Amino acid sequence: MKGLNDAAIEELKVAIHLRNQYPEAHNNLGILYRRKGMLDNAVTEYIEALKGNPYYADAHNNLGSALIDQGRLDEALSEVEKAVKIRRNFALAHYNIAVIYFKKGQINEAYNKLLEAYQLDPTNADVHISLGVVYLDHFHDKEKALHHIKEALRLNPIHKQAEEMKKTINKLTSVEKQTGN
Known part of the structure; x- marks a missing residue:
């Protein structure tokens, strides 16, 4: 997989070199950099994508995700x-707005x-996890x-x-059964 990502990075760099205002290529390059943990590079590419198309929702969201990873929560929220x-x-x-709010307490x-994220996409496993x-940590509703x-x-x-969460819930349920609570 690493080799494929590296090859894709090189291909995208060529595409950008041939056509500098190529928002999709900048966005995709940002995604690959983020996967590799190269957050500064990812942020730079998302910003370049937005220079080419300031109405590119995916690039705004991806930039926000990278900024979350960097702990720059106010910028990410924006x-x-x-x-x-x-x-x-x-x-x-x-969902990413929810993540930011979580991190801000x-x-x-x-x-x-x-x-809202659940209503828009009930098939997102990360939304269900969150x-x-x-429900478990804040509302103490093990069933939900x-x-x-x-x-x-x-x-x-x-x-x-x-x-891991399922194991935690099962342990809590087991302890409750043993103690009669």
Whole structure:
């Protein structure tokens, strides 16, 4: 996979060299850089994509994601909100706003954004995981948490976080049964 990503990076660099104002190529290059953990490079490419097309919702959202990874939450929120203004039903952008709110400790706002993301795309396993976390850790509703964790595992059977959360819920349930609570 590493070799494929490296080859794709080189191909995209050639495409950009041949046609500098190529927002899609800059955005795709940013995605590859982010996957490799090269966040500064990713941010630069997303910004270049937006210079070519300031209404490119995916590039705003991807820039926001990279800024989240860098801990630049206010800047990230601004970018992801731009993505939602451009494309109102952009489920992944709503999810990213929820992630930002979580990281800022604004749980109710995060929960509301998660519900929006869920309504827009009920097949996103990460949304189900996050809802499971909220229901378990903040609302103490194991039943709803387990429902979302099971749904995440159904959607993505190898989702590591879902499997870990399911084990946690099962342990809590087992302890409750043993103590009679």
